[in-house]
Amino acid sequence: MTRTHPKDPLHGLTLEAILTVLVERVGWEGMGRAVEIRCFNVDPSLKSSLAFLRRTPWARRKVEELYLALTQS
Structure with missing residues (x-):
């Protein structure tokens, strides 16, 4: 189970995971x-x-800003 840091929504995410989600979405x-x-x-x-x-x-x-914009909307 991955714990998230309350002030950092990217905590625990790798750059590879972020890119993979973005490629799948956009x-x-x-x-x-x-x-x-x-x-x-x-x-x-x-x-x-x-x-x-x-x-x-x-x-x-x-x-990272693009990722946050797409996942937090």
């Missing part, structure tokens, strides 16, 4: 429109997106 094309980064728009893959987002804090923040 697809790569939708993610590319919402967050304009090359790894979503040109030959997208989970592996390349994870690598880019792990080393690019501003892009990761935008992806």
Whole structure:
């Protein structure tokens, strides 16, 4: 059982889990429109997106914001 931190809705979620949910809900094309980064728009893959987002804090923040917007509405 996963415990959640009361002030952080992303606590316990991996970046891979977040991306997987987003791909299932909006697809790569939708993610590319919402967050304009090359790894979503040109030959997208989970592996390349994870690598880019792990080393690019501003892009990761935008992806996390998109995830929260879609899951908390």
